[in-house]
Amino acid sequence: MPSQPADPGRRVVITGLGVVSSIGTGVAEFSAALRAGRSNVRPISVFDTTGFEHVNGCEVTDFEPERWIRQIDFEELGRASRFSTAAARLALTDSGLSQEALAEARCLISVGSTDGESHELDQLVSMELHGGPESMSPRLARRISAGRLATSIARELELSNVETSTIVTACSAGNYAIGNSFDAIRFGDADYALCGGADAVCRKTFTSFYRLRSIAPDCCRPFDRNRMGILTGEGAGILLLESLESATARGARIYAEVLGYGLSCDAHHPVAPHQGGIARCMELALANAGVKPGEVDLISAHGTGTKANDLTETAAIRDTFGERPPRVVSMKSMLGHTMGAASALAAIGCSVAITDRFIPPTINHVETDPECAIDCVPNTSVEADLRIVQNNGWAFGGNNSVVLFGRYDGQAVGV
Incomplete structure (x- = not known):
């Protein structure tokens, strides 16, 4: 895993x-x-929640795929692929790069996910249980491939000189995709990369966390003394990466610089986070970016709102940054846990925080757990002159990933 400066x-x-x-x-x-x-917490509506005692989640509402998906029939796509494809179109438009210019270049598309198209699998199972195999829709069955989260982007943007990959390292997958794309650009294997993560709310994952007693009954309150777990969420975050030389040559707006990343797999436990593995991943990322711990201005935490994650993560942060770490926030308090999209959406949050010079809050906060003992910027955002921000992503099985972002001001950052 990366350990040397980029x-x-x-x-x-x-x-x-x-x-x-x-x-x-x-x-x-x-x-x-x-x-x-x-936040937009509400009762889950995309699957039948009968029998569950509490059913809140963070669904995407008022989403109109036809606004963003224009070249292919969005009815061919599952819910998560619609999210990823729309987000890629939005990223391309936001970049000011023409679709024609992207098509003429070498491109990488890398999308992380936890569940792939499990939402579609939910529907297939429901149809089989309630209507028999003869009622199953072939069109629905064709949506279930997780690879479509990336390949649908290539089809929509009409790219042929492109490599696509869907990375399934669960809830850290968005950061994995960003790290993969960072390497492709800096080593000259691609001119542009569209990378991030996407997932859709599904019954399988909700039920799994519910049985682990990890679903909060009302809202997600990371680092709070009385936190009770996650809320499942959904969506997609896609970033367009290119070399600094390319960006400056075409006069592009630069949100932030990707300074480096770290990956680790401690394989300590199927679901329990491991303090040493998390700390090791942060150390690898800092070394790869050429950044000292004291230079980090903000940590975007994995911050799920479960007892185990928040305690373990804050302990690992103190192992790495000492007893006076930078501010540590959790965007999951607003977004819910969007699984494979989580660290990608947080990466976008880090980028706009650097550009617009503010720190997003950790909402729903009443009283900080003294065992966490961090400044989580409770409830209200603050203005801040951020130069380097760290984005954490942890996953079941000990699949850990960290990416560091820096403000671009025309000078080398963190070296």
Whole structure:
């Protein structure tokens, strides 16, 4: 896994951001919602929740795929692929790069996911149980391939000189996709990359977390003394990456620079986070980025709102940053846990925080757990001059990922 500083000769920057989320579609809506500390918690409606004692989630509402998916029939796509494809179109538009220019270049599409198209599998199972195999729709069955989260983007943008991949390292997968794309750009294997993560709310994952007693009855309150778990969410976050040379040559707006990343797999336990594995991943990312712990201004935490995650993550942060760490926030308090999209949406949150110079809050906060003992920027965003921001992503099986972002001001950052 990356442990040496990235080659400073080919710097990688973010020039386009695409968001589909429960708190807004498009980067402007998303950024405004983060600054305002909004959430859109409501009872889950995309599957039958009969029999569950509490059923709140963070669904994407008022989403009109036909606004963003124009070249292919969106009815061919599952819910998660619609999110990823729309977010990619939004990212490309936001970047100012023409579709024709992207098509002429070498492109990488890398999308992380936890569930792939499990929402479609839910429907197939329901049809089989209630209507018999003869009622199953072939069109629905064709939607279930997880690979479509990436390939549908290539089809929609009419790309042929392109490599596509769907990365399924669960809830850290968005950061994995960003790290994969960062390497492709800085080593010259691609000219542009569309990367991030996408997932849709599904019965399988909701039920799994419910049986683990990890679903909160009302809202997600990370780092709070009385936190009770996650809320499942959905959406997609796609970033357009290119080299600094490319971006400056075409006069592109630069949100932030990708400084480096770290990956680790401690394989400690199927579901329980491991303090040492998390700390090791942060150390690898800092080394790869050439950043010292004291230079980090903000940590976007995995911050699920479960007892185990928040305690383990904050302990690992103190192992790495000492007893006075930077501010630590959880965007899941607003977005819910969007699974494979989580660290990608958080990466976009980090990018706009750097550009617009504010720190998103951790909402629903009443009293910080003394065992966490961090400044989580409770309930209200604050203005801040951020230069380096760290984005954490952890997953079942000990699949850990961290990406560091820096403000681009024409100078080398963190070296």
